[in-house]
Amino acid sequence: MPEHDLFLNLSLVWTLVAIILLSFSWRLACYGNRLRHRKLMIFLTLVAWAFIALYLWQSRQPRPLEIKEEYIPWIILHGVIGLIALLGATALVFARLWQEKVRKSDLHLNRHHRLYGRIFITLWLFTHIGGVINYGLFI
Numbered sequence: 592m593p594e595h596d597l598f599l600n601l602s603l604v605w606t607l608v609a610i611i612l613l614s615f616s617w618r619l620a621c622y623g624n625r626l627r628h629r630k631l632m633i634f635l636t637l638v639a640w641a642f643i644a645l646y647l648w649q650s651r652q653p654r655p656l657e658i659k660e661e662y663i664p665w666i667i668l669h670g671v672i673g674l675i676a677l678l679g680a681t682a683l684v685f686a687r688l689w690q691e692k693v694r695k696s697d698l699h700l701n702r703h704h705r706l707y708g709r710i711f712i713t714l715w716l717f718t719h720i721g722g723v724i725n726y727g728l729f730i
C-alpha cells in the first residue's frame with residue numbers, strides 16, 4: 592500500500608479513537624476524575640505530535656496526497672485550527688506539570704484551565720470531525 596494511502600487509513604483510525612478519548616476525557620474532568628483526565632490529556636497530546644511528525648514524513652514521499660485546488664482553503668482552516676488546539680493543549684499540559692513541580696506557581700493558564708480547556712478541546716474535536724470529512728475527500 593503506498594505511504595499516503597497508509598497515512599489516510601491511519602488518520603481515520605486515529606481521528607475516530609481521538610474523538611472518543613477526547614469526549615471521555617472531558618467527561619472525566621467534569622466529574623472531577625483529575626488523575627485519569629490528566630493521563631488521557633498527556634497521552635492524546637503526545638500522540639497528536641507524533642501524528643504531525645507522520646504527516647510531515649508522508650508529505651516528503653514521492654507521491655504525496657493530491658489536494659484539489661478548491662479544497663485548499665478548507666485544508667488551511669483545518670490545519671490552522673488543529674495547530675491552535677494542539678499548541679493550546681500542550682501549553683495547558685506544561686502549565687499543569689509545572690504547577691505540580693513548583694507548588695507555589697500561579698500561572699494564568701492554570702487559573703483559567705477550565706475556560707481554556709473547553710476552548711481547546713472544542714477546537715480539537717472540530718479538527719477531528721474535519722479529519723473524517725478529509726478522509727471522504729481524499730480516498
Ligand code: HEM
Binds near residue numbers: 625632679684687
Ligand atoms: C497535565 C494535564 C492536565 C491536568 C492535570 C488537568 C487537570 C484538570 C482538572 C483538575 C480540572 C478540573 C477543573 C480545574 O482544575 O480548573 C480540569 C478541567 C478541564 N480540563 Fe484539564 N487537565 C490537563 C490537561 C488538559 C488539556 C490539555 C485540556 C484540553 C485541551 C483539558 C481540558 C479540560 C476541560 C475542558 C476541563 C473542564 C471540564 C468542564 O467543566 O467542562 N485539560 N482539568
